[in-house]
Amino acid sequence: MRLVRLGGEPTKVGADVRAALAAWGDGTSVLGGVALLGVTPPGCTRPLDALILLPRVVLVVVGIDLPSPALRVEAPLQGQWKVDGWPLTRHDGASSPADEALAATRAVSARLQEVRAEPLPVCTVIAVGPYVERVIQPTSDIHRGVRVLHPKPSTLLSAVRELATSDRPCTAEQACKVLAGLHEETGKMHSGDLIAEGFPNAVTADLASASTALIPRYRDVADTVQVSLPPKRKRGPVLIGALLLAVVALVVVLISAGGGGEQPAAQPPAPTSTRSTVDDLDFTPRGNEKATNCARESYGDVQTWFDAHPCAGLIRTLFEVTEPRRAAVSIAVVSFADAEDAEDFQKLADTPGTGAVSDLVTSGKGWTNGPNSFEGAAFASSRDTKRVRVVQAVWIGAPSTPDDVSLRGIAARALRLPLPG
Numbered sequence: 001m002r003l004v005r006l007g008g009e010p011t012k013v014g015a016d017v018r019a020a021l022a023a024w025g026d027g028t029s030v031l032g033g034v035a036l037l038g039v040t041p042p043g044c045t046r047p048l049d050a051l052i053l054l055p056r057v058v059l060v061v062v063g064i065d066l067p068s069p070a071l072r073v074e075a076p077l078q079g080q081w082k083v084d085g086w087p088l089t090r091h092d093g094a095s096s097p098a099d100e101a102l103a104a105t106r107a108v109s110a111r112l113q114e115v116r117a118e119p120l121p122v123c124t125v126i127a128v129g130p131y132v133e134r135v136i137q138p139t140s141d142i143h144r145g146v147r148v149l150h151p152k153p154s155t156l157l158s159a160v161r162e163l164a165t166s167d168r169p170c171t172a173e174q175a176c177k178v179l180a181g182l183h184e185e186t187g188k189m190h191s192g193d194l195i196a197e198g199f200p201n202a203v204t205a206d207l208a209s210a211s212t213a214l215i216p217r218y219r220d221v222a223d224t225v226q227v228s229l230p231p232k233r234k235r236g237p238v239l240i241g242a243l244l245l246a247v248v249a250l251v252v253v254l255i256s257a258g259g260g261g262e263q264p265a266a267q268p269p270a271p272t273s274t275r276s277t278v279d280d281l282d283f284t285p286r287g288n289e290k291a292t293n294c295a296r297e298s299y300g301d302v303q304t305w306f307d308a309h310p311c312a313g314l315i316r317t318l319f320e321v322t323e324p325r326r327a328a329v330s331i332a333v334v335s336f337a338d339a340e341d342a343e344d345f346q347k348l349a350d351t352p353g354t355g356a357v358s359d360l361v362t363s364g365k366g367w368t369n370g371p372n373s374f375e376g377a378a379f380a381s382s383r384d385t386k387r388v389r390v391v392q393a394v395w396i397g398a399p400s401t402p403d404d405v406s407l408r409g410i411a412a413r414a415l416r417l418p419l420p421g
Contacts, residue, residue, distance in 0.1 A: 001031055002197050004186055007038025007047055011063030013129030013151065014038075014049035020153040021050065031160060032198025034179065034189070041182045043107035046100065049127060051108070052160070053178055055169035055199050059160060060108050061125045062101035069131040075148040077102065077141045098146070101126045108182070115181035118174040123163040127151040139402050143350045143379065158405045161279065162412040165382065172199040276319075278413040283329065286318040286367045287360055294334060297363070300355015305348055312337050312386075316360050318367065319417075321410055326396040328371040329414050330359035334388045346381055346388045357390060369396070376400035378407035382415045391415055 001024045009015050018037055024030040033054035040047040050061035066073070066083060074082040077098045081088040090097065101124050109122045123145035128135065132150040147159040170178065172194040179186040195201055276283045291297050291314045295306035313335040321327040334357065336342040348354050359374050360366065377392035377400055393411040394400040400407060 001033045001035055001052075002026055002193065003035050003037060005037045006183060006186075007040070009038060009049060009063070010047045011049055011127075012065045013063040013127050016129055017049045017061055017063060017127050017151045017156070020151045020156045021052075023153040024157070027196060028198040031157065034175070034186070034194070034197060036179075036183060036186060039183050041108050042111050044104050045107075046104070048104060051182060053170075053175060053182075054160065054164050055175075056120065056164040056166035057160075058108065058112070058120050058122045058178070059125055059163065060101070060105045060122065061127055062104055063127045063129070064097045064101075066128055066130065066132070071133045072136065073128060073132050073134070073148070074136045075126070075128070076138050077144070077146060098126060098148075102146075111181055112178065115177065117178045117181050118170045120166055120170055120178070121145065121163070123147075125149065125156070125159060125163075127156075137403065139352050139379065140350060142403070142408065143381065155405075158409055162405075162409045165380075165412055165415050167384075167416060169200055172201055175199045276417050278416050281321060281323060281410065281413050283319040283321060283414065283417055286320050286328075286370060287365055288315065288317040289360060289363075289365065290315050294357065298355060298357045300353075302345075302348060302355035302357065305345065309336075309341050309345070311335060311345075314357065316357070318360050318365075318370070319414070320367075320370065320396070321393075324406070325398070327407065327410055328361070328374070328394050328396050329410060330361065330374055330377075330392045331414060331417070332357040332359070332390045334390070336386045336388075339386050342383055342386050342388050346383045349388065349390050350379075350381055356392075359392060371396050376402060378402050378404055378411045380408070380411035380415050389415060 001021055003018070003021055005018075009018065014037075021035050021037075031054070033052055036051040036053075037049070038047050039051050041051065048060060049063040050059075052059040052061060066088070070083045072084055075098070076096065079096060081096055081098075088097070105122055105124045112120070112122065124147070126146070126148045128148060128150055135148045135150070137146075137148055145163055147163070149155050149159055172191040175194045176189060176191060179189060191199075191201075274285055292311075294311035294314050295303050297314060297316070298306055311334050315333045317331045317333075319329040319331070321329060334342075334345060336345070349356065361371055361373060366372075371394050374392045374394050377394045379402060380391045380393075382389050391411045391414040393407045393414065395404075395407065
C-alpha cells in the first residue's frame with residue numbers, strides 16, 4: 001500500500017493508523033491500494049485520519065481518542081457508547097462519536113457521485129485508542145459496512161479485507177479519477193504506480209478474463225465438394241457418370257467427417273476444478289438446490305413477508321472452506337420480479353431476529369463431516385437489482401459467533417463468488 005501524507009494526524013490514535021498501514025509496506029504483497037493521510041476531501045468538515053482507496057472499496061478512517069485505555073468498548077452507531085461499562089462523555093456532548101464518522105462517509109460518497117467516479121462501495125472504519133482490548137458492535141451495524149476497532153496492523157487488515165466486496169475492481173485509470181475527485185494533487189499519480197499497488201490495467205484485465213478457446217468452423221458441403229459438369233454437348237451416359245462421381249465424392253467426404261463407419265473413441269473432457277477461489281480462499285461446493293416457493297423454505301418474519309411478496313426463484317448452495325480452519329458457508333440467492341421487493345427483503349434479512357431463509361443443512365441436506373447447524377453464524381448480504389444474496393458462515397466442529405472476525409471475512413468473500421444461474 002502506498003501512503004501519501006497530506007497533513008498531520010487529526011487524532012492521537014491516527015499515529016497508530018499510520019503505523020499499521022506503513023507496516024504493510026509498498027506494493028501488493030499484503031494488500032495494495034493507496035492511503036491518503038490527513039486529507040480533507042471536498043464536503044468534509046474535518047480532516048480524516050486516512051482515506052484508503054483499494055480496487056474494490058473506498059474506506060473512510062476516522063480516529064476517536066478515548067480518555068484512557070479500555071478493556072471493553074460498546075460502540076453502537078446510534079445510542080450511548082460505553083467504556084468498561086461507563087457511559088462515554090465528550091466535550092461536545094455527543095453520546096455516540098460515530099456521527100462525525102458517518103457524516104464524513106456521506107460526504108465522500110457524495111463527492112464521488114459528483115465527479116462520476118467508478119461506483120465503489122464507501123465504508124467506514126472508526127479507529128479507537130489509545131488501546132482497546134475488545135469492541136462490541138451490533139450485528140446490524142456490521143452489516144452496514146462499519147467497523148469500530150483498535151488499529152493494530154492485523155485487526156485493520158482483517159476489516160479491510162472484509163469490506164472490499166465490489167464485484168468489479170477499479171482499474172488504474174479509474175483510480176486516478178477517484179483520487180482526483182478526493183484530492184486534486186493525488187489525481188496526478190502515474191497509472192504505472194497504481195498498477196504496482198494492485199489496480200488492474202484496463203486492457204490486461206479484460207484480456208485476462210476473456211475466454212480464448214477457439215471453435216473450428218465447419219464449411220458447407222458446397223464449399224468442400226467441387227462438381228464440374230461436362231459441356232452440354234456431352235449428355236447421356238457421360239453426364240450420368242459425372243453425377244455418380246459427384247455422389248461418390250460426397251459420400252467419401254461425409255464418411256471422413258464422421259458421418260459413417262466406426263466412430264473414434266470420444267476423448268474425455270479436460271478435468272476442471274469445481275472449486276471457486278476468492279482472495280486465495282478456496283470454496284468447495286457441497287450441495288445446491290433450486291426452489292420457487294420461498295415462504296415454504298423460510299421461517300419467522302421472513303416467511304410471513306414472503307407470503308405477501310412471493311419470490312421469483314431461490315437457489316441455495318453449500319460450500320466448505322478449509323483455510324485457515326474448516327468452515328461451512330451457506331448461500332441463498334433470492335430473485336424477485338421487482339427491484340423494490342429485493343430491496344425490502346434485504347433490509348428485513350439484515351435485521352436480527354426476523355427469521356431467515358432456511359439453509360440446506362437445516363433442511364436435512366448437509367454433507368458427511370459437515371456442520372450440524374448454522375447456529376451462531378456470521379452474516380453478510382448483497383443485492384444486485386432484483387437478486388439478493390444472503391451468506392452465513394460457521395466453523396465446523398467448533399462454536400461460532402456472529403462477530404467472529406475470521407468468519408465475517410469468509411462471509412464477505414462468499415459475496416463475491418460467481419452467482420449461480
